[in-house]
Amino acid sequence: MPPSKPIRVGFIGLSTSGWAADALAPSLISLKNDYDLVALSTSSEASAAVSAAKYSADVGHPITAYSGDTSKIANDPQHRPRRGLGQDPMHKQLLTPVIEAKKDFFIEWPAGRNLQETQEFAELARKNxxxxxxxxQGRSSRVVAKLKEIIASGNIGAVRSTSIIATLPQEGEFWPPLVHEGMAYTIVESNGATLLSIPIGHILDNFAQIMGDFASVNATSTLFHKTATIIDVKTRQPTGKTLPMTHPDHISVSGVLKSGAFASLFWRSGYKMTPGRRRFLWEIDGDEGSIRVESDHMLGPMMSMFDPAIYVNGEKVEYVEEGTVGGSMHNVTEAWKAFVSGEEGKYPTIDDAVKNHKLLAGIRKSLDEGRVVRFE
Structure with missing residues (x-):
């Protein structure tokens, strides 16, 4: 049941630009009857003051600003019922005090830097x-719902195989050869913000919702762009600094699903957005027909953010009502709604993140050991 009063929220890592500012905060603030943003925390006192001024105007009341150690905002008594948000690449350092303060939490994917850290969050959450x-948030997307509906209808018969080709172009400046300085942490594999963990992790979560789980995986990879040229955030010009890339920019995963269907998935990054280069193509083939999902948006492979086109047996399927908000704003808003309503299974939890990380860990094991990895 929804709470009788709006959930009072403290938001860690809320600046005036970026993903949190563009999608997470606006969608949360739009649900005024369900959530009330009352505090935020950033890395510095100056940035916290700027953010607090902006969001105080947005919500119509003063927001308390914190900076530095997240135990300060975690123990703020105004969060009642006890709720907290954590969103930052340094998740363990930032989130642990929130859970220990016994406050419910949001955490951005990939949650922990790896399976072990994500499991630690899940165990700590259960303990507290x-x-x-x-x-x-892709779980709330219209494309996931529509693809599940089409497959369940039996229109394409029993699914026998599926394939994905996805490209993250260099113009995104997330991974080499060009990386803007605010994203330089993505170059170091131990930071947990790799091509495998973020975009592939997102789509594999959506993939599992639609196609079911993998029974086995066999993965291969290579690295073409071994050096990253760091780009100035404001000028978009090279800073003169370069850094070594530490993880693959091409990853291929094949395997058999528990349904018996065969899957072949290929991701690549670092290519220019030249005309005709496909950004995202997903085909699902059944005995009686096929589904094609595609997008030429720069970040088209991120179905959690953008609504791709769907074709069934060559005919386009309209699934986003004209004039309605789609993409990331729709997906995040629906996830917030499901959480406040307590609709278990309707929003992803830290236990779902653990499950997704287990698949990624299996893929990493296959890459490291050069063999097929099977799942129970």
Missing amino acids: GVRSIVGL
């Missing part, structure tokens, strides 16, 4: 009796 929601 708190609820969680994870930024795998």
Whole structure:
């Protein structure tokens, strides 16, 4: 049941630009009857003051600003019922005090830097009796719902195989050869912000919702762009600094699903957005027909953010009502709604993040050991 009063929220890592500012905060603030943003925390006192001024105007009342150690905002008594949000690449350092303060939390995917860290969050959440929601907002997308509906209808018969080709172009400046300075942490594999963990992790979560789980995976990879040229955030020009790339920019995963269907998935990054280069193509083939999902948006492979086109047996399927908000704003808003209503299974939790990380860990094991990895 929804709470009788709006959930009072403290938001860690809320600046005036970026993903949190563009999608997470606006969607949260739009649900005024369900959530009330009352505090925020950033890395510095100056940035916290700027952010607090902006969002105080947005919500119509003063927001308390914190900076530095997240135990300060975690223990703020004005969060009642006890709720907290954590969103930052340094998740363990930032989130642990929130859970220990027994406050429910949101955490952006990939949650922990790896499976072990994500499992630690899940165990700590159970120990402290708190609820969680994870930024795998693609689960709320219209495209996931529509693809499940089409397959369940039997229109294409039993699914026998599926394939994905996805490209993250260099103009995105997330991974080499060009990386803007605010994203330089993505170059170091141990930071947990790799091609595998973020875009592939997102789509594999959506993939599992639609196609079911993998029974086995066999993965290969290579690295073409071994050096990253760092780009100035404001001028978009090279800073003169370069850094070594530490993880693959091409990853191929094949395997058999528990349904018996065969899957072949290929991701690549670093290519220019030249005319005709496909950004995202997903085909699902059944005995009686096929589904094609495609997008030429720069970040088209991110179905959690953008609504691709769907074709069934060559005919386009309209599934986003004209004039309605789609993409990331729709997906995040629906996830917030499901959380406040307590609709278990309707929003992703830290336990769902653990499950997704287990698949990624299996893929990494296959890459490291050069063999097929099977799942129970």
